[in-house]
Amino acid sequence: MDTTLLIPLIVAVILLSGIRIAQEYQRAIVFRLGRFQGIRGPGLFYLIPLIERQQMVDIRTRTVDLEQQETITKDSVTIKVNAVLWFKVVDPQKAILQVANYNQAVYQFSVTTLRNIIGQHLLDEVLREREEINSKLQKIVDETTEPWGIKIEMVEMKDVEIPEAMQRAMAREAEAVREKRARIIKAEAELEASTKLTQGAMQMSESPIALELRRLQMLSEIGIDNNTATIIMLPSEIIHAAQKIAGLSDKTK
Secondary structure, eight states: OOHHHHHHHHHHHHHHTTEEEEOTTEEEEEEETTEEEEEEOSEEEEOOTTTEEEEEEEOSOEEEEEEEEEEEOTTSOEEEEEEEEEEEESOHHHHHHTOSOHHHHHHHHHHHHHHHHHHTSOHHHHHHOHHHHHHHHHHHHHHHHGGGTEEEEEEEEEEEEOOHHHHHHHHHHHHHHHHHHHHHHHHHHHHHHHHHHHHHHHHHHTOHHHHHHHHHHHHHHHTTSTTOOOOOOOOHHHHHHHHHHHHHHHHHO
8 A cells, every 4th residue: 555645544533533423411511631631521522642541431320239337226236228329420620530430439338328327326216217317318429429529319228137137026025015005095095985975974863863764774775685585673663653543443343
């Protein structure tokens, strides 16, 4: 091949090698001779061959599983906790220039903060106040990673693993609480029933007829069962009235 054609071809290839394309969710951090030059993308951009280089940054939200952490609560209970972290790069320049590996840095700090927060709460608080702990964890991690150009969008604890002995103790406690509640409800019902019975007895004591009707009703309820023998005790007033009626009928005869 002719040298006069080879040299321009090599130069053209070198110049074309500087063409780059960044996706919509990517940003290129450009360095020129080792110094930060600027942010390029998305779309088509050009790098000066052999002088400039790029480092791509994905600005989409990322999901990171925080591995299960064994930690001790404030009341000295050993538990295992795992969580999920959502974060995104909002400033690609800081994410590259301020920290060596922002993914690893965010992960390690989140894991450490999770253990520290669990250690500041009682076991009951960890189980009941997950939303509050999640918000506190998000705030602490977000404040620390802000200088790195990172935004912590959400943190959620997925699971809290409790020792079996503690689970049995909690089950017994819950059973005792339920039994206490049942006894209180039963006592309140008995108190209300005794109050109503007292009021009914006072009203019936003022009316002998009402008292007698209630007694007869009770006897009829007892006699519902065919196997029940019922002995009816008639009041003396009724007996005397019946004797008078019988005496009057004898006289008329």
